[in-house]
Amino acid sequence: MRTQVAIVGGGPAGLLLSHLLHRQGIASVVLESRDRGYVERRQRAGMLEQNTTDVLRGSGAGARLDREGLVHHGIELRFDGTGHRIPITDLTGRTVTIYAQTEIVKDLVALRLADGGDVRFEAEVLALDPSTGTVTFRQDGATHELHADYIAGCDGFHGVSRAAVPDVRTFSRDYPFAWLGILADVAPSTDELIYAHHERGFALHSLRSPSVSRLYLQVATDADLADWSDQRIWDELATRFGTPDGWQLKPGPITDRSVTPMRSFVAEPMRHDRLFLAGDAAHIVPPTGAKGLNLAVSDVTILARALTERYTSGTSALLDAYSATCLSRVWRAEHFSYWMTTLLHADPGADAFDRRVQRAHLEYVASSPAAATSLAENYAGLPLE
Numbered sequence: 001m002r003t004q005v006a007i008v009g010g011g012p013a014g015l016l017l018s019h020l021l022h023r024q025g026i027a028s029v030v031l032e033s034r035d036r037g038y039v040e041r042r043q044r045a046g047m048l049e050q051n052t053t054d055v056l057r058g059s060g061a062g063a064r065l066d067r068e069g070l071v072h073h074g075i076e077l078r079f080d081g082t083g084h085r086i087p088i089t090d091l092t093g094r095t096v097t098i099y100a101q102t103e104i105v106k107d108l109v110a111l112r113l114a115d116g117g118d119v120r121f122e123a124e125v126l127a128l129d130p131s132t133g134t135v136t137f138r139q140d141g142a143t144h145e146l147h148a149d150y151i152a153g154c155d156g157f158h159g160v161s162r163a164a165v166p167d168v169r170t171f172s173r174d175y176p177f178a179w180l181g182i183l184a185d186v187a188p189s190t191d192e193l194i195y196a197h198h199e200r201g202f203a204l205h206s207l208r209s210p211s212v213s214r215l216y217l218q219v220a221t222d223a224d225l226a227d228w229s230d231q232r233i234w235d236e237l238a239t240r241f242g243t244p245d246g247w248q249l250k251p252g253p254i255t256d257r258s259v260t261p262m263r264s265f266v267a268e269p270m271r272h273d274r275l276f277l278a279g280d281a282a283h284i285v286p287p288t289g290a291k292g293l294n295l296a297v298s299d300v301t302i303l304a305r306a307l308t309e310r311y312t313s314g315t316s317a318l319l320d321a322y323s324a325t326c327l328s329r330v331w332r333a334e335h336f337s338y339w340m341t342t343l344l345h346a347d348p349g350a351d352a353f354d355r356r357v358q359r360a361h362l363e364y365v366a367s368s369p370a371a372a373t374s375l376a377e378n379y380a381g382l383p384l385e
């Protein structure tokens, strides 16, 4: 079996890369270990930077996003029971859009299949060889080999691609807390996302649609979902979002729940020989800054351009620059995600001095247009160029 680009992993990074390459006449095969239903239902990101919506629209994958995406112009920071709006669009000229990762994946799978794309579900990659471009995978109980000019490792944090980069250098930070996330069939109690700092821990009120809310609570790293009844979750959310002005959090039926560890991680370099890492395979961020999916999209946009240059003009300058180009953007997002995380969470190891410094930082961001602009331009996403 032969193709031009073998893509390991059919998450947002792998599917979008396959779609972008197809638009340039470049063939690819996507190998995804899970079944289609699992990939389309996995609840994760939902906040899209303007770069991400621009890429989806520009590539013809934005029709449903345009109909159903909710364009936002600001976020609220809430502490001491008081809200402070960060007017993102006023400060940066850019917007962000709420549109769930599940929907992006559904749109991309449907597009690839409609375009005759080769997307193989339940095809698990066992090994890959960056020097020959050979990918070994198992499908229907048999082992196969796929030979390609290039391999894109888009197989997420737990995939096999990263280990194929010899002498890979990794940088990481584990945080002393986790997120308990819920999806609830209830209209959001807010028009814009609320990032709440409370002495009992951070809480985020996000949303997925006019009738579905997405909420998160900072919990201990060893939190057990069995200890979190629906009532306890809603009570804790109400406490952390509480304001003296009568604002009410509307509870509703919880349809999905999970606990996610908080970690920062970067692998360098993002290329070895014919193998290019993209998305969570190369880096992850704590979700506070909403950057993970957006970074995955920027990586594959940069990679698709570089491969297009290689196949159309024969030059490999962009491919050669791929790792450095991506890493500079990745480290910016790593810093911002770390910054937002430490600004807003209650660190169980913090002493009185740390808490006072954190409070001063919150007050500065809430009161200084310069500080708010810095938050806003990172949150909305720096331009891709």
Ligand SMILES: Cc1cc2nc3c(=O)[nH]c(=O)nc-3n(C[C@H](O)[C@H](O)[C@H](O)COP(=O)(O)OP(=O)(O)OC[C@H]3O[C@@H](n4cnc5c(N)ncnc54)[C@H](O)[C@@H]3O)c2cc1C
Residues within 6 Å of the ligand: 008, 009, 010, 011, 012, 013, 014, 031, 032, 033, 034, 039, 043, 044, 045, 046, 047, 048, 101, 123, 124, 125, 126, 154, 155, 156, 157, 158, 159, 160, 181, 260, 278, 279, 280, 281, 287, 289, 290, 291, 292, 293, 294, 295, 296
């Ligand atoms: C709770 C939570 C909230 C988040 N919120 C946001 C947000 O608001 N904004 C944001 O930008 N990001 C957010 N993120 C991060 C975002 O979801 C990820 O960064 C994104 O999924 C990365 O996409 P990816 O395609 O690189 O990796 P993945 O989505 O992990 O996809 C990798 C794929 O590879 C497959 N795979 C793995 N191993 C193999 C193998 N050996 N063979 C074949 N296939 C394989 C996997 O099954 C998977 O489908 C959030 C994450 C979490 C957990």
